[in-house]
Amino acid sequence: MIRVRFAPSPTGYLHIGAARTALFNWLYARKIGGTFLLRIEDTDLQRSTDESTRSIIEGLHWLGLDYDEELVFQSANADKHRAAALRLIEAGKAYRDFTPKAERADANVKQEIAERARAASHTGTDHRSNPFRDLSSQESESRAAAGEPFAVRLKVAREGLSSFVDAVYGAQERDYAEIEDLVLLRSDGHPLYNLSVVCDDIEMRITDVIRGQDHLTNTHKQILIYEALNASVPRFAHLPLILAPGGKKLSKRIHGEIVSLTTYRDAGFLPAAVCNFLALLGWSPAGVQFAATSTPGNEEVPVDPRVGELMSLREMIDNFSLERIHRNPAIFNFDANNPKRWTDDKLLWMNAHYIRTLPHEELLPLVRAELEASRLWREEYAGDRRDWFARAVDLIRERFYTLKDFSGQGRAYFGDEFEFDEAAVKKNLQKEPRLKELLPVLAARIDQTEPFTQETCEASLRACAEETGVKAGLFINAARTALTGQAVGPSMFEVFDLVGRDASARRLREAVRLI
RNA sequence: GGCGCUAUGGUGUAAUUGGUUAACACGCUGCCCUCUCAAGGCAGAGAGUACGGGUUCGAUCCCCGUUAGCGCUACCA
Numbered sequence A: 001m002i003r004v005r006f007a008p009s010p011t012g013y014l015h016i017g018a019a020r021t022a023l024f025n026w027l028y029a030r031k032i033g034g035t036f037l038l039r040i041e042d043t044d045l046q047r048s049t050d051e052s053t054r055s056i057i058e059g060l061h062w063l064g065l066d067y068d069e070e071l072v073f074q075s076a077n078a079d080k081h082r083a084a085a086l087r088l089i090e091a092g093k094a095y096r097d098f099t100p101k102a103e104r105a106d107a108n109v110k111q112e113i114a115e116r117a118r119a120a121s122h123t124g125t126d127h128r129s130n131p132f133r134d135l136s137s138q139e140s141e142s143r144a145a146a147g148e149p150f151a152v153r154l155k156v157a158r159e160g161l162s163s164f165v166d167a168v169y170g171a172q173e174r175d176y177a178e179i180e181d182l183v184l185l186r187s188d189g190h191p192l193y194n195l196s197v198v199c200d201d202i203e204m205r206i207t208d209v210i211r212g213q214d215h216l217t218n219t220h221k222q223i224l225i226y227e228a229l230n231a232s233v234p235r236f237a238h239l240p241l242i243l244a245p246g247g248k249k250l251s252k253r254i255h256g257e258i259v260s261l262t263t264y265r266d267a268g269f270l271p272a273a274v275c276n277f278l279a280l281l282g283w284s285p286a287g288v289q290f291a292a293t294s295t296p297g298n299e300e301v302p303v304d305p306r307v308g309e310l311m312s313l314r315e316m317i318d319n320f321s322l323e324r325i326h327r328n329p330a331i332f333n334f335d336a337n338n339p340k341r342w343t344d345d346k347l348l349w350m351n352a353h354y355i356r357t358l359p360h361e362e363l364l365p366l367v368r369a370e371l372e373a374s375r376l377w378r379e380e381y382a383g384d385r386r387d388w389f390a391r392a393v394d395l396i397r398e399r400f401y402t403l404k405d406f407s408g409q410g411r412a413y414f415g416d417e418f419e420f421d422e423a424a425v426k427k428n429l430q431k432e433p434r435l436k437e438l439l440p441v442l443a444a445r446i447d448q449t450e451p452f453t454q455e456t457c458e459a460s461l462r463a464c465a466e467e468t469g470v471k472a473g474l475f476i477n478a479a480r481t482a483l484t485g486q487a488v489g490p491s492m493f494e495v496f497d498l499v500g501r502d503a504s505a506r507r508l509r510e511a512v513r514l515i
Numbered sequence B: 001g002g003c004g005c006u007a008u009g010g011u012g013u014a015a016u017u018g019g020u021u022a023a024c025a026c027g028c029u030g031c032c033c034u035c036u037c038a039a040g041g042c043a044g045a046g047a048g049u050a051c052g053g054g055u056u057c058g059a060u061c062c063c064c065g066u067u068a069g070c071g072c073u074a075c076c077a
Helices: A016-031 A050-063 A074-090 A109-123 A137-145 A193-203 A219-228 A252-259 A261-266 A271-279 A313-319 A345-357 A360-373 A386-397 A422-430 A435-447 A454-468 A472-484 A492-499 A501-514
Strands: A003-006 A035-040 A094-097 A151-154 A161-166 A170-175 A183-185 A208-212 A235-239 A242-244
Touching (some): A003 A208, A016 A050, A016 A242, A016 A271, A035 A050, A050 A271, A074 A094, A074 A193, A094 A137, A151 A219, A161 A219, A161 A235, A170 A219, A252 A261, A261 A271, A271 A345, A386 A492, A435 A454, A435 A501, A454 A472, A472 A492, A492 A501
Parallel strands (some): A003 A035, A208 A235
Antiparallel strands (some): A151 A183
């Protein structure tokens, strides 16, 4: 039985990279009928927040990634982790380190580490030079009993090689000389990350660890802990990281909201689109396109009924495999200075595609939620005007990118309170002063149109244009702005039909004041 | 500093595991459609696969080096 887990630390919001890790774990579990677990790694009590935990759970729920079994909080297992460390001391596989704790300035830890390493290589000190490593157990115990504070470190063998086969990155090796006697337990008794993950993964009977590539080199340390604990080592699969444009690190601190999953939810993205996009960052389904011909002159033959990039969660599950995850980091492309490109182009396109192609039963509830949030929803859209509502959504969704557009650009379809786009007013209304007189004429015409359909509206408008000696286009464009506030939109006669006779005529008359 | 990972158009990815005019999607340009804007259709531009060496009849693919980016290197996770 395959068991995988997603184990985020609850600091800040859910990062899109983390969301992708969750997705891959979930896809893998669902693909092979395994179990997908969620564990909150709140070992660092200073930085962990309940709010963050909530946003992680909400985020996964929003994406549709349901987890099996009980949610696990790592902090709840701290006692077990401590006990494991103590057991290792007794077994002689770990030792007490009485060296006083060195304070580190949080700001530039990385530099400090590098400098420390540089100094160590100059003086020739190696990773096994800790004076407490070979302290007799009697002395170690008596000092501990006397109340002297100590950290617990794993006793890494002096010679040897750690190795494992990563499902994505292949064979990995690391000389023990590169690995220090890592701290398992802090002197204040708190278990550290490497110990905690291993203990929890053992306890949760995790068989496959799928996580970000940033954990690749530390995996060797964790394997050492598994071995010391006499536990079987799980399979590992590391995922390439997601980087910012220019190949730089994509960080919460520098890039802000753009990396937060909630940003996309709040901006009107569909979970299906986000999942689809994320899945394609670092993975691609087999047979995504036509195979090259084997011999020149042969006809192009599709290998497979073409599997496109557009996939539902179901299709992603069916096509998923660890083998097709690749190793190079993906760049999440966006331009912070360009509002039209505030996030990745392809994600934007994909979201628009989903909006315009999703079946009604899936899209309509989402539009309803958006309208409710903007106070544009009316109960009759679910009752008497059900068909009208579906028709309206169908008509306008064609050119929308996010759900927000239904309450933004699409506002005029659901109520009389809407904004006029300045450029549209200028271009379609003010440019032709005669419209001041012409619009009421058209309005009168619309009032008398019976029955009120696309066809009759078109006939009325064209007749009106002919009689007044202007081009139909002038009326059409003016009407678009008068009725919707926009310069762009669906075919105008359908808009008349949808907005209805009374509102159409009224808006045409009211638009006169804008000229 | 040490160790590790990665490198295919602007971006995401293909390339039957050494034989293709290096393919697809997004984006970009133009045309068609047209009442506008999209969508859709059609046609293009854009990489000779980071660079330099090998191995081979033949390298995107195998090996070595260089460069760049990233990761790890903590009593952070």
